[in-house]
Amino acid sequence: MQKTKILKASVIAAAVGTLLTMHANANAKEKVFVGHLADYSGPTAAVGKHYADGIKDTLSWLNSNGGIDGTELEFESIDYAYKVPQAISNYKKWTSRKNMVAMQGWGTADTEALISFAAKDKVAIFSASYSGHLTDPTGKNPKTKKPAPYNFFYGASYSDTCRALAQWAKNDWDQKGKSGKPGFIHIGDNHPYPNAPKKACAEYAEEIGFDVKPPVMVSMKPGDFKAQCLSVKTSGADYGYVANLGSSAVSLIKSCETVGTDIQFMSNIWGGDKLIFEAAGKGIDNYVFPAMTPFWTDNVPALENVREIARNSSRDVSFQPHHYIRGVCTTLYMAEAMKWAKVNGGITGENVKKGMYAKKNWVPEGMDDVCLPANWTSNDHRGINTVNIYQAKWNGGDINVDRISQIELPRRDDWLGY
Amino acid sequence: MITLSMRPCGDFRTTYKADTRIFETRFILLLTIMTVVALCFAPLFLDAYYLTLFIQVSYLGIAALGLNILVGFTGQISLGHGAFFGFGAFASAWISNSFAIPVWLSIPLAGVLTMAVGMMFGLPAARIKGLYLAIATLSAQFIIEDFFARADWFSGGSYGAAADPVSLFGMDFDSDQSFFYIALFALVFMYLWGTNLMRSRDGRAFVAVRDHYLSAEIMGINLTWYRLLSFGVSSFYAGIGGALYGHYLGFVSAEGFTLMMSVQFLAMIIIGGLGSVQGALLGTIFIVLLPEVLEATVSLIGSTGLMDAGTLVENLAYFKEMAVGLVIILFLIFEPDGLAHRWKQIKSYWKFYPFAY
Incomplete structure (x- = not known):
């Protein structure tokens, strides 16, 4: 009895002691809080995991290299499993208790749920939800339902990416010297995410001379899509835009390989990475996909810095998908904006936002040719209007991925927020 | 299920009126009023996280009560409650944006609109029941989602819809502190209404339909009408809950009102207690707090430095998902009457202390 009492007391004392010392340490250094919502176990975990790893590793790497010019980045990664209520409650916890200045978010669901809160609380939110309507911070375009002044993302919007792919397809068609109007088709689920670029992209494709076919609906959940592949086949389309996430794209390619659909597939940003190609098999040959960063194995010197970030968190440096690199770039842009904010009035959400506008055509330090040069302005949040186009070659099982083109899109006013 | 006919020993009633009292004793009434008054001061002391x-508890709780009226009291089933919740959110945004109707009015209007839609999808209940009805209501989930x-004019399609904050007497209720009062008012109002409904003629008819529909019909209860009405009331509650959700966030996105949400509502009422107004609220509190408590535990373990917080977050994520499932199974086995029943037992334990039987 006496023994357990002593044991209990010492455990409590130890716990209190640890807490106290931690608290003391916490006060020793200047700190700024960044929240991080990640999807490790939800429906988008397949790609969310890599993107989140990229962010987490970069934040740790920044801290082990002096933080933001001496200010430590205090951060918390939460697996919210793509659930909106968890996203909201964590956001509230961070804003009310940790005085959060910036947040690294993830998908459409959490990003959109937090638009109003972020604008009100002045918290800069960086996410991987590339919906076009997040790019209009002032509501300049009458089509914008809700201006998103505090939302940023690194990369071209879903609409712009699709437009770039349409542009590439047109060039490809002309290069091959084919005559007539090429057919363009949207293949995706009836869901906000695949739908996001549907109209915008079809309009542009039509504008540059495509014959736009009625879209074919394919479920976001992987399954047998032979029937849909037959519809694609009979539609007479030459270029198909795959709007779904990776696992669904894999099923689509496999089904279409069986059916023998002769069409050039072009996927969105989440629809193409090495893991998908390996799973998809032979049908992957000639598959075209966009990327905002180089591939891990590309010959780009600055990629060594990305590997350094991965190594710092003892991550596997032999390969990481391009989603990981995009996470790195997103975080580094935020960090640079924070650096600017620090010397221009202190790191607050408002100043981080201003920091994003401070430079033109900028790339985070040491990331040349890894992150694309970006431009954010106070009334245009289309940071990137350049899209790298990659192509996968089956090559008898030893898949090759090569950059085949880089498309730069004009910054058209009617495309803002659309 | 909690029935009116079964009472613990020592709990006597001498009038019929006493049977249907909302607050059993003066003390409970006083306690309830005091709790509500105390809650009115909560924004002064609690931070935005608690608020x-x-x-969340209030808008989900209102919708859960709706489902409990349908499932727990009327004995029907619905797998489309999440979609109705979403419909309410979009409807309120649509009404206030398109017709310049103030938000405080568009919320009840959205409830009425959702009620109409709910009754439409409840029509199959006139003919089918049980598993067949479950599948029929599942169609509501898919059709509405x-x-x-697709309906750009209504929901904004993939762009979503903006929902203005509630504005009363020139004051915007757009912060957690101010919206808290809207939520509190809605919660108290809807729960009082629900409780009252259940002791009215219609409420008794619902219970009769549930307990023995043949006898109910013989007693002169129009089965079709009451089943439909139950769907209507249930959707009305879902619509109000959804509308509050929309105006709280300020933006409604078509993502999130999935089958998972409908299932979660069912989980709330099963955990809370089928056929209990109190249970709907207790179940909602449980489901809302469960992930928060698990997460707090994770970060507490992480902050002690005993384990690397990063790997812990990644690994405990799976545990967290499993925990919800596990809790539901455990509840079904050990507490089939839900939290409301447990609460009653705790209450009677203290009431009869030290002579518990």
């Missing part, structure tokens, strides 16, 4: 949890994605 947002309370707000697809509608959100």
Whole structure:
């Protein structure tokens, strides 16, 4: 009895002691809080995991290299499993208790749920939800339902990416010297995410001379899509835009390989990475996909810095998908904006936002040719209007991925927020 | 199920009126009033995190009560409650944006609109029941979800819809502190209404339909009408809950009103107690707090430095998902009457202390 009492007391004392010392340490250094919502176990975990790893590793790497010019980045990664209520409650916890200045978010669901809160609380939110309507911070375009002044993302919007792919397809068609109007088709689920670029992209494709076919609906959940592949086949389309996430794209390619659909597939940003190609098999040959960063194995010197970030968190440096690199770039842009904010009035959400506008055509330090040069302005949040186009070659099982083109899109006013 | 006919020994009633009293004793009434008054001061002491949890409990709790009226009291089933919740959110945004109707009015209007839609999808209940009805209501989930994605005029399609904050007497209720009062008012109002409904003629008819529909019909209860009405009331509650959700966030996105949400509502009422107004609220509190408590535990373990917080977050994520499932199974086995029943037992334990039987 006496023994357990002593044991209990010492455990409590130890716990209190640890807490106290931690608290003391916490006060020793200047700190700024960044929240991080990640999807490790939800429906988008397949790609969310890599993107989140990229962010987490970069934040740790920044801290082990002096933080933001001496200010430590205090951060918390939460697996919210793509659930909106968890996203909201964590956001509230961070804003009310940790005085959060910036947040690294993830998908459409959490990003959109937090638009109003972020604008009100002045918290800069960086996410991987590339919906076009997040790019209009002032509501300049009458089509914008809700201006998103505090939302940023690194990369071209879903609409712009699709437009770039349409542009590439047109060039490809002309290069091959084919005559007539090429057919363009949207293949995706009836869901906000695949739908996001549907109209915008079809309009542009039509504008540059495509014959736009009625879209074919394919479920976001992987399954047998032979029937849909037959519809694609009979539609007479030459270029198909795959709007779904990776696992669904894999099923689509496999089904279409069986059916023998002769069409050039072009996927969105989440629809193409090495893991998908390996799973998809032979049908992957000639598959075209966009990327905002180089591939891990590309010959780009600055990629060594990305590997350094991965190594710092003892991550596997032999390969990481391009989603990981995009996470790195997103975080580094935020960090640079924070650096600017620090010397221009202190790191607050408002100043981080201003920091994003401070430079033109900028790339985070040491990331040349890894992150694309970006431009954010106070009334245009289309940071990137350049899209790298990659192509996968089956090559008898030893898949090759090569950059085949880089498309730069004009910054058209009617495309803002659309 | 909690029935009116079964009472613990020592709990006597001498009038019929006493049977249907909302607050059993003066003390409970006083306690309830005091709790509500105390809650009115909560925004002064609690930070936004607690307030947002309370707000979540209220809009989800209102919708859960709706489902409990349908499932727990009327004995029907619905797998489309999440879609109705979403419909309410979009409807309120649509009404206030398109017709310049103030938000405080568009919320009840959205409830009425959702009620109409709910009754339409409840029509199969006139003919079928049980598993067949479950599948029929499942169609509501899919049809409405697809509608959100397609109907640009109504929901904004993939762009979503903006929902203005509630504005009363020139004051915007757009912060957690102020919206808290809207949520509190709605919660108290809807729960009082629900409780009252259940002791009215219609409420008794619902219970009769549930307990023995043949006898109910013989007693002169129009089965079709009451089943439909139950669907209507249930959707009305879902609509109000959804509308509050929309105006709280300020933006409604077509994502999130999935089958998972409908299932979660069912989980709330099963955990809370089928056929209990109190249970709906207790179940909602449980489901809202469960992930928060698990997460707090994770970060507490992480902050002690005994384990690497990063790997812990990644690994405990799976545990967290499993925990919800596990809790539901455990509840079904050990507490089939839900939290409301447990609460009653705790109450009677203290009431009869030390002579518990």
